[in-house]
Amino acid sequence: xxxxxxxxxxxxxxxxxxxxxxxxxxxxxxxxxxxxxxxxxxxxxxxxxxxxxxxxxxxxxxxxxxxxxxxxxxxxxxxxxxxxxxxxxxxxxxxxxxxxxxxxxxxxxxxxxxxxxxxxxxxxxxxxxxxxxxxxxxxxxxxxxxxxxxxxxxxxxxxxxxxxxxxxxxxxxxxxxxxxxxxxxxxxxxxxxxxxxxxxxxxxxxxxxxxxxxxxxxxxxxxxxxxxxxxxxxxxxxxxxxxxxxxxxxxxxxxxxxxxxxxxxxxxxxxxxxxxxxxxxxxxxxxxxxxxxxxxxxxxxxxxxxxxxxxxxxxxxxxxxxxxxxxxxxxxxxxxxxxxxxxxxxxxxxxxxxxxxxxxxxxxxxxxxxxxxxxxxxxxxxxxxxxxxxxxxxxxxxxx
Numbered sequence: 001x002x003x004x005x006x007x008x009x010x011x012x013x014x015x016x017x018x019x020x021x022x023x024x025x026x027x028x029x030x031x032x033x034x035x036x037x038x039x040x041x042x043x044x045x046x047x048x049x050x051x052x053x054x055x056x057x058x059x060x061x062x063x064x065x066x067x068x069x070x071x072x073x074x075x076x077x078x079x080x081x082x083x084x085x086x087x088x089x090x091x092x093x094x095x096x097x098x099x100x101x102x103x104x105x106x107x108x109x110x111x112x113x114x115x116x117x118x119x120x121x122x123x124x125x126x127x128x129x130x131x132x133x134x135x136x137x138x139x140x141x142x143x144x145x146x147x148x149x150x151x152x153x154x155x156x157x158x159x160x161x162x163x164x165x166x167x168x169x170x171x172x173x174x175x176x177x178x179x180x181x182x183x184x185x186x187x188x189x190x191x192x193x194x195x196x197x198x199x200x201x202x203x204x205x206x207x208x209x210x211x212x213x214x215x216x217x218x219x220x221x222x223x224x225x226x227x228x229x230x231x232x233x234x235x236x237x238x239x240x241x242x243x244x245x246x247x248x249x250x251x252x253x254x255x256x257x258x259x260x261x262x263x264x265x266x267x268x269x270x271x272x273x274x275x276x277x278x279x280x281x282x283x284x285x286x287x288x289x290x291x292x293x294x295x296x297x298x299x300x301x302x303x304x305x306x307x308x309x310x311x312x313x314x315x316x317x318x319x320x321x322x323x324x325x326x327x328x329x330x331x332x333x334x335x336x337x338x339x340x341x342x343x344x345x346x347x348x349x350x351x352x353x354x355x356x357x358x359x360x361x362x363x364x365x366x367x368x369x370x371x372x373x374x375x376x377x378x379x380x381x382x383x384x385x386x387x388x389x390x391x392x393x394x395x396x397x398x399x400x
Contacts, residue, residue: 041331
C-alpha cells in the first residue's frame, strides 16, 4: 500500500524524534532531564480546574464553531488591558496555537506560494509548510547578533512575486529573541510595500525580561497595517496549560476572518470543558504572571551563567520566551544527543536536548547547535548544566 506524497515528504519533529532514545535510557534506569521540550513545570492556576469541576450541564454539546462567548469575552478583556481592542467577530477560538497557525496558512496560501520566516524558527512550522506544500524562504539570523533581524534591504532580497506572508514568533521560539519596535517597523514597511500579510505568533508575550518594552503587532502603533496583521495566541505557556489545547486567531481583517471561519465550521468545534477552564484562566491575578516571569528569568540566568563558562560554547542571553539556541563544540548535535542518552550519565543521570538543524530551512545550518528549553525548576537546570559540561569534555566527537 502507498501513502500520500504529502505525508511521506513530511519530516519527523526534531523536538520529539529522539524520544525513543530517551525511553531507552529510562529503561536502563537512567534519569533524563528533558531540556528538549517547552513543557513548563509551573503550576496551572487552580481556577482552570475549579471551572471544569463546577460545570453543571446535563449534556456535553458541540460548542459554537467560533468558540464560547465567555472565552471570547475573556480574551477581548485581556487585550484591552494592553490597550489593544478587538471585537467579537475579530476572535476565533482554536484547538491550540498549532491549529490556529495551520488554519491561517490554509486560508492565506496556495501550493507553491512562499512564506518568509526568520530562521531558526519553530520546527513544527516546517511540518505545516511541508504538508501544505508551501515554500519557506528564510531570513538568515545569527547567534552572534542575538538572532535579531538583518537590514530592510536584506529582507527585501528574499521577497519574490510568489511571497504572500511574513511570519514571526515574538518573543521567538527557539531563539528567545524579542524584536524591537524598529524591527517591527521594518517588517510593517516591507508588508505594505510588497502587499503581504503578517502573521505574528505571540504566545510567549508574557515572557520578556530585563525591562525590555514589548510591542505587539496588534498595538495601536501598528494601526497602519492592521488589515494585514494576524495574531496567533494560546493559553498553553502563559498559564502553564499546554494540555488544554486552547488557542486563538485574532485579526482586524474581517474578510480574512470570514474565510477562516469556514475551516472552524468544518472541524465543528473546540472542546467545551477546556474552553470553560480557559475562560476562567483569564481571571488569574496579574501577580501570577509577574511571578512566573521572574521565575523564568532566574532559570534563564542559571543556564546562561553555566553555558558562558563552558569552553567552546557560544550563546547569547535570550530576551524572552524560555529557550536558547546554543552552538556546541561538537561534530554533530544529533549524534551528541544520542550519545548522551545511550552512552553517558553521571550517577545515573543524563539529559536530552533538541538538535537545532530541524529549526532551520537552509541546508547545513544548525548542525552543531541545540535548542535548550529552560522550563525545568532551578535545581534540575543546575544538575543538567553540570552534566552537559562534563559530557562536552568526554564526547568523542568534540571539535577543538
